[in-house]
Structure formats: C-alpha cells, structure tokens
Amino acid sequence: MNRTKLTPLDAAFVQLESPGVPMHVAGLMIFEPPAKGGADFVRTLVSDWRKETRIAAPWNQKLESPSRWQLAPCLKTCQDPDLEYHLRHLVLPKPGGQVELGQLVARLHSQPMDMRKLLWECYVIEGLAENRFAIYMKFHHSIVDGISASVLLMKGLSDSAKDRKTSPFWIQTAPEKPFQPASFKMPSVPAMLGAANNVLKLFGRSDSLTTLRSAPRTPLNGPIGAQRRFATQNFDMTRLKATAKTAGVSLNDVVLCLVGGTLRKYLQGITALPTESLTAAVPMSLRAEGDLSPGNSVGMIYSIIGTNVADPVLRLKKISQATNVAKQQVLGLEPEMRVPYSIASFAPAIARMLTGVSGKKKPMFNAVVSNVPGGRDDKYLRGARLLHCYPANIVFPGMATSFTCYSHAGTLNVGITACRDTVPSMQKLALGMEEALCELEHGLGLEAHANPRSLDVVEAAL
Template identity: 40%
Template sequence: MRLSPQDLLFIYGETSSSKMHVAGLLPFTPPADAPRDYLRRMIDEARRQEVVAPWNRKLAHPRLQFSPLHSWVEDVDFDFDYHVRRSALASPGDERELGILVSRLHSNHLDLTRPPWELHVIEGLEGGRFALYMKIHHALVDGYSAMRMLGRSLSKDRDSTDDRMFFNVPVPSRPPREAGTSNPLTATLRALGGLGSTVTGGVSSALDLTNALVKTQIRRDGEYAHIAGSASAPHSILNARISRNRRFATQQYEFDRLKALSSQHGATINDVALTIIGGGLRTFLADMDELPERSLVAFLPVNVRPKGDEGGGNAVGAILAPMGTDIADPVERLQTITAATRAAKAQLQTMSPTAIIAYSAALLAPAGGQIAGALTGVAPPWPYTFNLCVSNVPGPPEPLYFNGSRLEATYPVSIPIHGMALNITLQSYADTINLGFVGCRDRLPSLQRLAVYTGEALADLEKASVDQPG
C-alpha cells in the first residue's frame, strides 16, 4: 500500500530532534473489585487478540527515508512484546511523576523498521489507578482516525468485559475531506499542498483568495482590523531550534466552568481556552524574563463549513490569533481574542473550500523563514508568522470504559517543531476539558508551571468576570 503525499511528509520530517509521532495519555480508574493481577490479565488477553491493519504494517524500505515510493507492507514477524510494554511508577505515583515518565517516552523515536506504534501500560498511580500511553507515527494514522479509534475501542457500558485493544479494531477509511482535520500539522501540510488548486478552482476561488489576502495582509480595517496577519508575531523563545528531549504537562477543567464564561461574554469555549492559556503564558514567560512586548500569536487549525453548504463535511482552514499575552486584564484579553477569532472565521465562511485551503497556505507560507532561522540560529529581521500552535479536538461526549475501568481523561501529546517549541492541544471528554502541553525540554524547562499558571489564569478570569459582568 503506497503512502499518500501527506503521509510521506511525516516520514521525511523525521530527524534526530524532530519526531513525527503523536500520542495520547489515558488515565483509568479500575473497578472496585479488580484483582491484584488485573493489568497482567489485561495484557495477556490483549496478546491473544489479532493485530489488524494498519497496526501490523511497516515500511517496506525504512532506511531509504527520502524515497518517493514508500509503501506499507505487513510485518509477518510482528513482535507483540516489543510494541506493548509495561512501565511502573514508584507507588504511589503522582501526576508530576507520570508527566516525567511520559516526557521521557515521548522523547524517543519510534522504530521505523517495525510497525510504528507503541502502547505503554503504566501502573503504580495513586489510588490503584493506571494509565495507557499510546504513541503512533503520524504517517500511519492521523488525528481524525485516532479519535475514531478511541471511540471504537472503548465502551459506554461500565459492565462490559469484552472490550478490545485498539490494535484489534480496524481503523475506518479516511474520508478525503475529513482526514487529518483534528491535527494541526496535518491541516498545515494539506493547506500548503493546496495552494495551486486555486487556479483550477475557477475565477470565483481566485477572487475569494485575493480579497481575503488583501483584507488580512494589507488593509486590515473595520471588522478585519482584529485579524492577525502573517507578520504579526514577535520574536520569542518559542521560535528557537529544538532539541530531541521533550517536556509534557497536563491540566483538566470542568467543562461547565469554561461554558459559563463563554455564555457570559459571548465567546466560544475555544476563545475562553485561548484566554487562559494566554494568561498562563504571560506569567510563565515573565518568570523567565522572556515575555515579548507584543502579543504572542497562535496558529489555530479550524474546520469551517463552506457558505451555503447544508450537508455534512468540513472545510479545513487555518487562522492566526493573538494570545493576549500583552494584556494584563483577563476580560480585556478575552474580548481581544474573541474579536480576532470571530473576524477570521467570518472571513473563511465567505470563501469557497478551494479558496480556504489556498488562503491558509498563503497565510502560513512565510513560516518557512522562521523555521530556517531556528535551524541556522539566525533570526530573520522581520516578524514571525506564529509562535505556537493551539489545537482543539472534540472528544467523546460521554464517560467511557475499558473492561470496567473508567477513563478519567484524554490528554493529547502532539508535535513541537523547529521554530515552534510549544504545542498545546485541548480535548473535550465527558464533562471535562483536557489540556496537553508538549514542548522542548531545553527551551521550556518546568513546563508544568505553565499548566499551573493556566489554572490560575482561569481563576483570575472568573473573578474578573464577577467584578466586571459581561
């Protein structure tokens, strides 16, 4: 099976310091009557399950990294014990120790001579809990498919005892429009690959693109004054060359806390999340004496249905949004972010699907300069395109279980790259919002502090919202 052009890019992007794998950290609470050997039984049962495609596929010629003819072949010598591993924290392990372990696991490359995935069963958490850390190369499975995989391998029934591991659940075929929409890197690559399609999309698409670029890059007035252009981001510590080592941190909030703020201020849940992340970054960078005078700018992958489309399907686009790190007042920060994202999304909704893809490509194309600058150590004299990526992935709306164990959270672990040392992904699950922070260990030490400061920023926004009703 031949790799698609998009999947090839993730193989080509694999270097000693850039790893093109994504992951998920899933903590579980086992049933009250779980036996002492519950996890051993779970692994023994999984060993008896068939490993189905694509989980049994490996690259035909893994050592020819830049071959344009990469293809997947079945691994007839599949080694279960290599791919499914047991790890343990010194009991009772807390969240910090779990984060340290995941940081180390996420820093290691996947072996491309084997099917490129690993499952780590982590025991020793406080209260008899355990966690699954699933690590998958992005060339094998994209984020959209991974979310569907999660939903299909878990159960809504807490009494279910016949749930199968994800590698025993076939991944659904990827609809061409939807594939990769939940992962920022996939969205970016598809956008950059689609610039030329505007020509074949007709005069209407070309006019849409030209009009959008003029409003975004040249004449930002009226409602478009709030839109961030391709040269709005300041130079920052986040835009440096990254090392091979990673830091990972998590936060979890009750969905209703963000929903209440969203309703009060006429903002989206994502706007509220950006506001508290911006507040956390403001404190985090100020502590390091690395806070730029201008606001940091985030790259946000978005799904926008084309104008007049009454059916399903999504248009994949990208917008840039200020994080409000230059604004001390949390309500003012939220208002600034809301105005920017609302204007940017409104602009996309006036465009054809072809123009949306081309516009996103044009918007993000200048980022090549900041990546080159990070690699060479020579910062370009002009402003950057963005400083970090913040992605929002809808997750399962109801509690899920695996053989009686309740899933507590779903923490995404994404990909930092040269010129973007921090990647933050939000994922909704049941009645919670889960944040996964992943960054370069050498550029962003003590990343857990950013997660803590994000929680403090949420409390500050709630207090300010009481003092200044929306």
C-alpha cells in the same frame, strides 16, 4: 501486499522526521480500575492483549521505505506484528503521582519511533496512586491527526462498564472515508483570485488580521533540543461554557485566553515578555461531514493570544475579535477554495522545517493551540473507567511549546508538550492556566471554582 500512497500532508510528517524532532503524537489515558478488578487486573490485560494475533488498518501499516528522503512515501500492510515490541508494560514506584507520570511520559515522548516498524507504540503503565493505571499510545503523525487518533482510541473502549472482554485497540477497524459522489467542478477565476488574495494577506501586516508576520521573538521560538517535557491540566466543561456564554465568545476563544494568560505570566517571570502579543497557530479541521478516517485533514488559522493585555476580560475580547477575522478569511471564500487556502496557510511553516531554517529566523507564530472534540459519555476498558485523555503533540525548531486539548465526559483535558531545555519550569504553565481561568471568572463576575487538582502541581512548579 496492499500499498497506499500518503497524501502530500501525511508525507510531510515523514519527510520532517529527525532524531531531534520526532513527528509523533500521543494520547495519555488515565483509568480507574473496576471495583472487583483484582491486583492482577493490568497484568492480565497485557497478557491477553499479547496473545491477540488479529490486526486491522491503520494499525497494520508501515512505511515501504523508512527513510525521510523520499518524495512520495507509501504504506504497506503487515499482518505479523511484533507485539513484544509494540506493547510494553511499565510500572511506576507506588504511589506514582502526576509529576512522576509526567516525567515518564516526557521520556517516552522524547524517543523517536523506529520508522522500520508499525507506526504506533502502546505503553501500559501501572503503579499510579489510588490503584489507577495509564495507557500511553503513540502514533506517527503521518497516519493520524487529532480527530482520527481520538477515534482510534475511543473505538478501542466500550460504552458499558459491564463489558469485561474489550479487545485490543489494534483489532478495531478505522472508519473509512464516506462515499461522496464525484462532483468536482473547476473553481471560477474570481474564486481562485479571492483565495490567492487571502493567502497573500497572511504574508503582510494588518491591524485586524493575525498574519505570519505578527509573531514577536521570544525565548520559546529558537532552536530546540531532542528531549521533551509534558504536563497536564483539566477543567470542568461547565466552567468553561459558563465563561464563554457570559463573555459572548466561543469555548476555543476561552482556551486561547487561558494559554495567553499562562504564557504572559511565564514570560514575565523570566523578564522576557514582549510588547506585542504572542500569536498561536490554531489547527482547523478540513474533514467533510462524517469523515473520521485515518490520515491528516487540517489547515491553520492564526490568532493573537493577548499576552500584552493585563486585563483578562479585555484579553478575551481581543482574542475573539482576532479569531472571528481569521475564520472569515476562510468562510468568506467559495467552498471549493477553503481547503486549498487552508493548506496554503500551513505550507510556509512546513517549508521552513523542511529547509532547516525554523528557529533561526523570526517566528511565524509562537505556539500551537489545538482543541479536539471528544464524546460526552463515559468509556470503559474491561470495566475500568476512563477518567482523562491527555494529548501529547509535536514541537519543532521555532515552536517549543504546544497546548492540545481533548474533551471527554464533561472534562476538558489539556496536554502541554515542550522542549525540555527551552521550558525548564513546565508545571508553571499548567498551574498558570487554572490561575488565568480564576482571574477571568472574577473579571466577568462569575464565582471562581479553583480546580483542586491544580494543587498537585504546586510543589513541582516552585
């Protein structure tokens, strides 16, 4: 039996697991069936997958002990998966729209995983409009971060529409860590002092640096319930890139501006908009070049999202300034100290969750905004084209809303996860992102191209 000890960051997601705050992430993939797929296409797919007995790492790994109360969780290998449990086939009443699919995914995402079993679940969902179908794939956060989860999903798809023999996801072997010659050297004293000084800055107040004391109190940052809501939005990448280029900022800055715009409008609607800007924790990959292996390798930077600024162009400018300062906090360090600094910047939030004080004190940040890079080319599952891949993230006490983006084939897909009790009008956030982009384009003198898909959520938002 192979035995693998989890890293401290991976282990933290096991230790944080609880019935009310499950620590899993997921991807919702929407597929367009092949022209000659037939009425039984999805049923045949599920039947074939259930006959498959092969399984590769990390799909074949589960915890040695399912308890969260352990200092050093370990994984063990299981070669006899219960696919009756891990692979489910669900059918929505036809024609299932975005609202119905979102409600189903919200319920699936609310359910904690059985920590005694393999750390993934796959739900194949048919009954969508235009004969489309979906796959909702759930992973425990202890075995994947955003990049490694997207790699596992994309490895299970084909580059060719003519490939009608695509094997199940769990047959595909995950990439291993690239070999790196041992070159460890003890950091110099000035390098360690510089990193320690930058960590200390995060606990203070600054006019330019967004710190862990910058976030105001909002209704989004108290205790949360066990149930989730889930909404989706998507944008043409050419629109976002044109906006970023015109403004002279990064695409990530534009995404933060859209989040700031929709949260500003949402909080105004419930008369709860604070005078200070909300802040966001922005995950930053710490992976070495070419490292696509399973597990977590992320740190955090923090930025304002301009909710206290009415002008969308000025909001974007202030966000860009804040993210540049935050990045310099990391890039200004010696290379060997960037990973320790980034981990230290995330540690206070983990410590709050472990001690149970999250949601009871002033928040360290108000939301999480993550952007996972994807591929530019189309992907297929037995000839069915992947249209969208929406990420579903975790929320926890003190942080009831999470925005996660994934780019695929020229589209930025946004998954918004929230506490059901804290955010009762979830679709307003999705619709508000489109409105924020149109306002930003107008302010920059660009021709606004409203996304027709946003009209789908109007009825649910009212």
